Amino acid sequence: MAKTILEVKDLKINFKTYAGLVHAVRGVNFDLKEGETLAIVxxxxxxxxxxxxALMKLIPQPPGIYASGQILFNGRDLVPLSDKEMSKVRGNDIAMIFQDPMTSLNPTMKVGRQITEVILQHKKVSKADAKKRAIELLTQVGIPFPEKRYNQYPHEFSGGMRQRVVIAIALAADPKLLIADEPTTALDVTIQAQILELMKEIQKNSKTSIIFITHDLGVVANVADRVAVMYAGQIVEYGTVDDIFYNPKHPYTWGLLGSMPDLDNDADELLRTIPGSPPDLIHPPRGDAFAARNEYAMAIDYEQEPPMFQVSDTHFAKTWLLHPDAPKIPLPAAVAKRIEGYLAKGAQAND
Incomplete structure (x- = not known):
């Protein structure tokens, strides 16, 4: 059985603002195993x-406040660590890929030097060995003519190639955990697919654990082992990819699945949307935070916050609809149709 590399327990993050205290993360719990990909959607x-x-301790304090909770990385709580102590963890043990590669790269520095600096900072190697490793990484992330590209500046690369350089920098110190925050959002669909395939290949070869942050459930199906669905600062559903895609239980997950564009849809079929907007987290609502947008909400949803109900050994959802006394609500037609489509595609893939 794979070892648990990360445990997040009752994490609460607040922000002080002129308008009041924003309760941005409200009691988040999850874990991650070696070689596993968890998508947070x-x-x-x-x-x-x-x-x-927060996992990288990149929340500026102030205005950010770690109000409670633990972030246990290989059993060590990162929350109380100083910035100096965290600098040894960042890059070395945990690395991050950000959404916009151009803001992640130094435009005045050749990409090769940006990679070798990370290697020299975290590994006891010579400059020659660091350069050799940097060229290997450029090759690994699929950049052609790596020896030539090593001496080029970020503006000489396309958006997709810049994101590959950012991934190479993230991998430079052989981290045990890679956090990818919307790494494909700024890229076109073709390049997006290439980057996702690259990340799957990296994980297969290096056994690195990955946390993949995205708003796009379509991305999740291809890269994740498990999925955590977040709403209003809380995880509202948690399970394997099959749990979330074939047996979703939370009305918010239904909304996300139903609003995904599908190339197989009829041309005149309207794209569904989730009505309303997320709540104001300066004044979090009583009860279920999704109640005001939930067409299946019951009286209790406006009064009492639901617990996390266990659906199976791997599947959990935070909704009163799972209470034994709740009415049995059939899956919305758009979600049922989407699941039928996934099953059909899976059957075709296995033929």
């Missing part, structure tokens, strides 16, 4: 990027 403002930045 949700709309903008759901708290997924704050959670990922």
């Amino acid at each position: 949700g709309e903008s403002g759901s708290g997924k990027s704050v959670t990922s930045n």
Whole structure:
């Protein structure tokens, strides 16, 4: 059985603002095993990027506040560590790939030097060996003519190639955990697919654990082992990819699945949307935070926060619809149709 590399327990992150205290992350719990990919999915403002930045201790304090919780990396709690102590963890043990490669790269420095600097900072090697390793990494992430590219500047690369350089930098010190925060959002669909394939290949070869942050459930199906669905600073559903795609239980997950564009849809079929908008987290709502947007909400949803119900050994969901006394709600037609499509594609792939 794979070893657990990361445990997040009751993590709460607040931000002091002029308008009041924003409760951005509200009691998040999850774990990650060696060689596993966990996708954290949700709309903008759901708290997924704050959670990922918190793991790296990149939340500026102030205005950020680690209100409670633990981030256990190989059994060591990162929350109380100083910035100096965390600098030994960042890059070396945990590395991050950000959304926009151009803001991650230094435009005045050749890409080869940007990779070798990370290697020299974390590994006891000579400059010659660091350069050799940098060229190997450029080759590994699929950049042609790596010896030539080593001496070029970021502006000489396309968007997809820049993101490959960022991945090479993230891999430079052989981290045990890679956090990818919307790494394909700024890229076109073809390049996006190439980057996702590259990340799958990296994981297969290096056994690196990956946390993949995205708003796109379509991306998740191809890269993740498990999925955490976030809404209003909380994880509302948690399970394997099959649990989430074939047996979703939370109405918010239904909304995300139903609103995914599908190339197989009829041309005149309207794309579904989730009505309303996420709640104000300066004043988090009573009860279930999704109640105001949930057409299946019951009276209790507005009064009492639901617990995390266990659906199976791997599957959990935070909704009163799973209470034994709740009415049995059939899957919305758009979600049922989407699941039928996934099953059909899976059957075709196995033929």
